[in-house]
Structures are given as C-alpha cells and as structure tokens.
C-alpha cells in the first residue's frame with residue numbers, strides 16, 4: 001500500500017474488524033456520566049471515557065447511543081426527560097465511581113423511574129463492580145455490570161431487546177423477585193487492540209479540552225492500558241483488575257494519539273493509565289514511533305518512581321524528546337515506615353535520586369502525597385511535608401499536588417483492614433455510598449488531634465508549589481493574588497520551621513473561598529456554554 005506507513009497498514013486491518021456489526025438500527029441507548037463533585041472546566045472535566053468506550057461498542061453493534069454528561073450541561077434532568085419522552089431506549093446505563101458521582105446517578109435514575117418505571121436501569125463502573133450487592137439492592141438499579149463493560153453491555157442490550165434470559169449474559173447481576181442473581185464472571189479482554197478506537201462523534205468534544213498543568217496547553221485524554229500488577233494497599237486495582245496489566249500495542253497507541261492531534265489540533269495529551277510504563281519495551285517503541293511521526297506533543301502521564309529509577313539517562317532523554325514532559329509520580333508518604341506498610345514497593349531514596357536526575361532535564365515532575373494512613377503519627381505527616389519541600393528545593397522543575405487525605409475506598413486492602421482491624425463502619429446502601437466523599441470520612445484509626453492536623457496540611461499544601469497556585473490566578477486579580485501568595489507562603493514556612501500549627505483561622509476561610517471560586521469558575525463556563533448552544 002503505497003504512502004501508508006507500517007503503522008497505518010497494521011491498523012487498517014484492525015479497523016476492518018471495527019466496522020458496524022449490522023446495518024440496521026437496533027434502537028437507542030442512553031449512557032449517563034454524572035458529576036463527580038469536583039468538576040472544573042479546563043482543569044478536570046475530561047472525556048467520560050467509560051461512556052465513550054461503551055458507546056463506541058454499542059454504536060458498532062447497531063445501537064444509536066446518546067451520552068448525557070451532567071458535568072457539561074445546566075439542564076441535565078430536562079435533557080434526560082426530553083430524550084426519554086422522544087424515544088424509549090432499550091436501557092439507560094449509569095457510570096459511577098464511589099462517592100458523589102453516585103448521587104448524580106441516583107438523581108438521573110429517579111427521572112427515568114418517574115417517566116418510564118419499567119425501563120431497565122443498568123449501573124456499571126468502579127463502584128458498582130466493587131460493591132455489587134448494595135448497588136443492585138437499590139430500587140433505582142435493575143442490573144449491574146461488573147468490570148469492563150464493552151462486551152457485556154452489547155450482549156445485555158441484545159438480551160433485553162430479544163427478551164432472552166439475563167442468566168445467559170456473563171458478568172452481570174440482576175434481580176429475580178427479591179433475590180439478587182449474579183452470572184459467572186466474564187474474562188477480561190486480553191488484547192486491548194481489539195477494542196475499537198473511541199468514536200468521538202458521540203460527544204461534543206469542545207467541552208473536554210483540559211489544560212496541561214505545566215504549560216497550560218490544550219489537551220485531551222486517552223487510556224492505553226488497563227490495570228497494574230502492583231498491590232498498593234490503597235488502590236482499586238487489586239480487586240478491579242486482579243493485578244493484571246493489559247495494554248494496547250505501541251502502534252495503536254501512537255495511531256490514537258496521532259488521530260487526536262490531527263483531528264482536534266491539540267498540543268498535549270493526558271494519558272490516564274494506572275500504569276502506562278508497565279511494559280518498558282512498549283514504552284520505548286512508543287517513543288520511537290512518536291519521534292518517527294514527529295508529533296511534537298506534550299504527554300502528561302502518571303508514572304511509578306521505580307520505573308524512572310531503572311532507566312538510563314539516554315532513555316530519560318528519549319522519553320523527553322518523544323514528548324513525555326510531564327510525569328505525575330505517586331510518592332504517597334514521606335514516612336519510610338508508612339511507605340512499607342502500604343506496600344508501595346518504592347523507596348524515598350529512589351525518589352531523591354530520580355528527582356536529582358530530572359533536575360538536569362526539563363521534565364516537569366509532579367509528586368502526589370496522602371496523609372492519614374492507619375497508625376500515621378504527626379511526626380510522619382511532618383516527614384511528608386519536609387520531603388515535599390526537599391523535592392521542590394532540589395529540583396526547579398518539580399511540583400507537588402496538595403496532600404490528599406487518605407480515604408479507605410472499597411475493594412482495597414486498607415478498606416478491609418479499616419473494617420476488620422479498626423472496626424470502621426462503611427455504608428451498606430448505594431445512597432449511603434453517595435455521601436462517601438474523599439477527605440470527609442471519619443477514620444477511626446486516627447486521633448481527632450491528628451485528623452485536625454492532617455486537614456490543615458491538606459489546605460496549606462495548596463501553597464507549597466508557586467507554579468500550581470499561579471495557574472489558578474490567570475485573571476485580572478493576578479498581581480494582588482500573587483502578592484498575597486508570597487506573603488502567605490513566607491508565613492507558612494515560618495510555621496513549618498517552628499512546628500507551630502495552632503490558631504490557623506485562615507484554614508476554613510481558604511476552604512470556603514476555594515470552593516466558591518471553583519464553583520463560580522465552573523458555573524461561568526457552563527453558562528458560557530449554554531449561551532453558545534442557544535446561539
């Protein structure tokens with residue numbers, strides 16, 4: 001095939017596999033992506049990848065898919081009601097992680113029930129998969145899909161359309177009278193290249209451009225792999241992906257990136273994989289293909305420190321030249337003892353050495369920390385704070401995310417420990433879980449003094465990295481805000497030096513202003529959008 005690169009040739013064959021299964025129209029399906037409770041346009045309102053991947057498969061199978069994303073519309077319930085009245089779908093699918101996103105899902109389900117009480121409501125995603133019983137028990141749930149839903153949802157839709165028995169669909173839970181029935185587990189999709197590239201025509205793409213934190217360049221988001229082989233005690237992967245790591249081929253990854261760059265003229269891509277670097281050979285091949293394709297994009301990607309620690313200077317340089325200029329590294333804690341306890345299987349020494357190395361490159365490395373792990377003492381939280389400043393001071397290209405307050409999410413080892421060892425009580429209903437919001441959970445394994453202290457650290461750590469604060473000040477108040485920042489920063493460094501954290505009246509004020517500022521920012525964007533829609 002003249003003029004077609006090897007890359008495209010291989011994928012042309014692949015694409016053939018993705019052509020529509022049937023010519024005819026099998027009906028409509030509505031997929032819902034509720035608000036997550038921390039949605040800010042341009043910052044983290046990224047593509048609803050779950051609904052996009054599912055929608056693409058359903059579209060291929062002959063269904064007309066409508067994705068309703070509550071984050072991007074001010075008239076969500078009306079839009080949903082109007083769509084239901086316009087045409088009865090085969091099913092309504094709701095995507096949810098644990099926490100506030102469930103609340104939006106329940107609100108949507110209530111609209112469905114009100115308008116069409118017999119219409120099947122299908123819940124899927126991380127939370128329904130990790131807590132299937134309490135999800136399925138909920139009156140606003142008819143069926144749960146466990147794990148990745150691409151194949152299951154198509155089979156389920158066909159089954160509901162034909163009236164066949166649900167028992168024949170693997171990987172679901174459904175109600176039979178008062179009983180909850182679960183079918184056998186569906187095997188995971190081995191070769192992710194068999195999953196079609198997302199059909200972006202299913203979305204109003206203009207809403208999903210976020211900004212690369214280090215450069216503010218417009219970016220879109222992709223995933224190139226699923227799962228992670230490690231067993232960090234705070235992570236969902238153990239249960240959700242069985243510690244398996246599955247991935248797209250290097251050719252497919254670069255072709256997907258190229259497609260986004262060509263079609264949407266983006267300058268950056270956020271790779272949202274849990275463990276992108278899981279297969280070093282694939283990573284190197286991706287770099288070679290990116291360089292060959294000369295895509296010149298900024299790639300933002302999470303990364304484990306031990307991967308970087310094992311790389312040669314040449315490979316770090318190749319990563320940078322290929323576009324991997326923004327790395328997000330979960331360090332988790334500055335306490336060696338806690339680090340061991342949570343089975344992160346990395347060391348602070350590795351972080352120090354890599355940070356030194358990256359200080360000589362232009363890679364922007366952003367470190368993530370949590371505080372409030374079981375048994376964590378104040379001194380250990382202070383070790384975390386000190387380590388954050390050590391990293392910032394020894395690398396001008398380093399950044400730190402605000403210290404997240406550790407929250408025991410379902411399906412994780414620490415969740416089981418919190419329950420069994422500390423007698424922590426967790427919600428046992430879907431509604432109960434909708435109020436399970438990170439950082440607002442009463443962890444019994446911490447003293448109230450420690451909880452107060454960690455909450456302060458969570459707030460003040462927003463000011464540790466100047467560049468990160470500056471990013472939120474791109475408006476006419478910038479000079480004033482940055483002057484206030486510099487003053488507050490000096491005041492904070494003194495408090496940290498003197499280890500004096502009493503009487504911090506500004507803490508609740510900062511929380512309040514931040515919440516209002518982000519909400520105003522988001523609402524302003526929403527109203528701008530609805531005006532554009534109306535025009």
Ligand code: B12
Pocket residue numbers: 036037038039044045046047048049050051053054092093094095096097098099100101122123124125126127130145147148149150153223234235236237272273274404409410437438
């Ligand atoms: C992107 C992302 C976000 C974005 C979400 C918005 C967005 N889309 O941009 C933002 C930044 C808002 C976010 C925030 C947080 N996140 Co987050 N996030 C992710 C991430 C990295 C990718 C999600 C994704 O798109 N995956 C790709 C798609 C294809 O996979 P999927 O969503 O699992 O969908 C598949 C299946 O689940 C299923 N499915 C999903 N929905 C549905 C619906 C139906 C009907 C069906 C049938 C099937 C189905 O089929 C899909 C295709 O196979 C995941 C980790 C991961 N790799 O998944 C963490 C993850 C979801 N986040 C997590 C957490 C803990 C958080 C935070 C608390 C972190 C923090 N401290 O800030 C906050 C909490 C937000 C809140 N309010 O509660 C946890 C959730 C754990 C849990 N029990 O819910 C995850 C799993 C990370 C982890 N390692 O534990 N996050």
